[in-house]
Amino acid sequence: MQYSRYFAIARNHRRLLVIGLCAGLVAGIASGFGVPFFVQRVFKNIFEDVETTYSLGYLIFVSSLLPGVFLVRGIAGYINQYFLQWTVQNVLLEVRQKLFEKLQILPIAYFERRQSGDLMAKLVGDTLQVQHAILLVARDAFVQPFTFLAGLGYLVYLAFEQKQMGFLIAMVVVAPLMVAPVSYVGRKLRRRSRSLQNTLGELTDVMAENLRGVVEVRSFNLQERERTRFTEKLKDYNRFAMKMAKYYHMTQPFMELLAVCMVSIAFIYSYQKGIGFSSFAAMGAALFFTVDAIKRVIKMLNGLQKTSGSFSRIETVLAEEETVRDVEEPTDLLNPVGNLQFENVHFSYHDSAESPDLHIDQLEIPHGTICALVGPSGAGKSTFAKLIPRFYDPQSGHIRFDGTDIRTLRKQDLRSCIAFVPQAPVLFNGTVRDNIHLARPSATADEVVDAARQAHAEEFILSLPNGYDSVVGENAVRLSGGQRQRLALARAFLKNAPVLILDEATSALDAESEIKIQDALKKLAKNRTILIIAHRFATISLADTVLLFEKGKIRCRGDFDTVMKDDLFRRLYEIQLGDPAQQASR
Template sequence: MSVPNTQSTRAYTSLLPIFSFIKPYKWVAALALLALVVTAGLNLSIGQAVKFVIDSGFIAGSKEELTEAISGLILLISLVAVGTFSRFYLISWLGERVSADIRQAVFNQIVHLHPSYFEENRSGELMSRLTTDTTLLQSIVGSVLSMALRSSLVLIGGLVMLLVTNLKLTLIVVACVPVILVPIMIFGKRVRKLAENSQSAIADISTYAGEVIQNIKVVQSYTHEEREKGAFGGEVEKAFSVAKQRIKQRALLIAAVILLTFSAISAMLWVGGMDVLEGRMSGGELGAFVFYAIMVAMSVATIAEVYGELQRAAGATSRLIEILQIKSAIKDAAVPIEMKEGERTAIAFNNVGFNYPSRPDSAALQAINLRIESGKVVALVGPSGAGKTTLFELLQRFYDPQIGEIQRNGENIKSLSLADLRQSMGMVPQQPVLFSSDVWHNIRYGNPDASDEQVIEAAKRAHAHEFIEQLPEGYDSFLGEQGVRLSGGQKQRIAIARAILKDPELLLLDEATSALDAQSEFHVQAALNELMHTRTTLIIAHRLATVTHADMIVVMDKGRIVATGTHHSLLEESPLYQRLCELQFEKAKSGAV
């Protein structure tokens, strides 16, 4: 029995963090507990009312006493109804409130976690924890804990009343309790393990479905509909198989408890019936005893069922608390330094070396030394995997370098407030990210406090106002998931309008025109020129023709800076830059021919 007891203790211990979320609503919890105790007491009083009805009403043959007894019974039942309403409302409110708070706490934690966490954890699993696990906890706090407490009180109170009513019959009932608890311990352990597996299987389903839906055009273009249906069906069946085992174990648990419990009641009824026939107890006492025995039996059965739910909730709680206890690898400065303004050097990389956490043995950057002056346009060029995007990610402190330091306006970026650092930058990625909302929301993401006029002005400067006006509902038009209703060039101009509205000091451009047609490229490039005016700008350049007029071009290869200079000086001094130019310009000439 030691293993089940250990498992039980561990299960209940893992549920303890929930109470920290209940604490702010302790008065609601106290009122709910009071209603629960009063209701349990009233329920137990009904047994004495039953005894009075039988002995003073039916057996005594007195209409007055029967009427009085029935009236008292109705009053007790009415009070039970009022108490049950209060308990149910308060405990359900508490469950919904706590579930909402836990969901908010988990989400708040997720949005501040370092990006490397999301390289190792699937988004579908995180969504499952935010939805399925918190919903399960809502049912636990909102009903299961209430049922467990009520049943425990009724069980204890019922046993006391059984002792008061008849000692001999009570000993029969008590002797059966350990026999009933054995299957609870055995099956409860299995239910908890299967519940954890079931939640993981549901997370797998969510992840798989999310990826297919997000990439539905790719699925359909490769005519993989049937293949994906079969694969998803396999995930569903796997989850169902685990759920089926969990249901089977819970059903066996409940069935075993009911069988043992009511077998004990039947034996008790036979013994009690013999005592009534032989005059050793009254019919009212037997009726009350049967009432209490049934209440005790129902309480034990409820506890058995609740035990399985608590085991299941323990797994959900441990997964949620695991997220809440994660420490972000990117920590804000304890006492942030205010960012300076007007410094000549806007950015400085001092001997920076970096390895991605997911690839610790492969250096992404090595011995990076770079000075970028305020107001200059600097282009980063080089083959794929050279480390250009990594520089952007380090600059925004999505990661911290293992070696060296990065300075912003003369201060180590680790000493600056994360919010201030990132607020001073505006990022326009090659693949713009739009949200499932309207145009207002997507542009205003750059400055949530901006007025409608400021949003429209930003759209005009981004060469986006004209096509937005032609959308079915203009700026109120819903853009679909990830802006699916817009073309690539339109998405890019919305992203540029967002950056214009943010009005950053430092602009980070992952060249936005490489995958656009000529007309879209013209509009986007015009918008970028508007955005770059008077700002310090870093451009990841995939097409060298777009950055030939940059103030400085940084050539990177294999995580190192191999050359810096202007377009003309690099053509003379950098073999790698020469080769890149030859490949691109020759390709452009052959394409033109």
């Protein structure tokens, strides 16, 4: 487990930490030494010194000693808690930020290997666990050791004063007894903590999936299946939580029993050695604070063990390697026009270059052209498109952008030159305008409207209750599939990038809208490179070049008439060929 990261961040808040620590020192001494010391002094005067008659003023002075020491203890304790919590909150803020930042830069493949629910659980659940743990540390880690040492110091002082060394020896023998059960419980807790958090991740996965599949759950009547799945995970979670509880709550009663035993021994010892009431009371107070300090430290250590699973789960994300990295000294991209070249590119999703999912020998897609990618489902069209903005890096070969290998460019520069509309675009919660505008925040209101017009989206936007200022809702569930696609297109058009990649971006549109968008694309193609993955003839026929994909390779390339000669192409489009309406739209 790595706590060094947390200490390193805490160091940035040194000043607050030092104030908190000093206050902790004062509070610890006031508790462990001050309280028993004054107890002895007051009790001696009041109960044992029966010969002397004290004046009322002196009595008031003596009896205010104890409230005084508690006042110091209270104020110092408060300052200690306040400043340490301040530090802790700041440490957590940074950890959460770091975690979120990491999720922004990790490669897409990372997210495909993991469930989003589990990542959410890490981001929310685990950081909350860590927060509990660090708060516990802040509360007890500094005050309690000081209290313990001060209390012990007082006991030593008392032993010397009363000349009772046997008492000290007894202390030294009993103390290690207290540590043994703690380390046992700690080990048990550590092992279970990770399992507990992993089950919480699985639970969140089930929940997230259920929410994503609201429609499927209802249409396939999957409620019972979902309930069972959820209940199973819930029971798992409860089982692990109870396993932890079994051990976690074991230490407290054990420690208390031990403490009471010690007091009983102290009774016998005091009686036999004739120790006075004031010293006994002081010893009791000192013992209380030392034992209480140990108890709290133990509770804190066990609390840390309990959340060690969360610490390591967060650590796994933070330590995750970023595989699609920028080079040390990236090349600047000056006046990008969007010439694309592929050279012996092999790519596999499974990190094995032997049976590549995609294999492109030589290919050039020149600036100013429209290139259509066609082929059967699973042939590798989307994969091919995703290599261009470096969503994945090929295992071997080169992809060049305006003659420069894209690996030597800054990812940010490269991506700002590519407008990519994926197969299932996501809209963010916000207004229609925001959703388009985010592609190029510097764009003017007119440019936003213009992009919407090109994407043939203006008509439906204006029919919404608040036009461009209508809120689309989470993932635009209140819009139709085609409307969502048009907003995604408008966003890509607004970006005004040299390369435009549309992965079945018009598949949900009616023929009329699609024709309008094709007109826009033809105009746009004059000064950029457009890649369209599409199944409809109308769209394909727009292209200067057609690439026919089959099993990860380009089976045939050329203009429309050339690929028409290919059997596979003809077979794929037979139905459309036979459809006079489709032919008419060509």
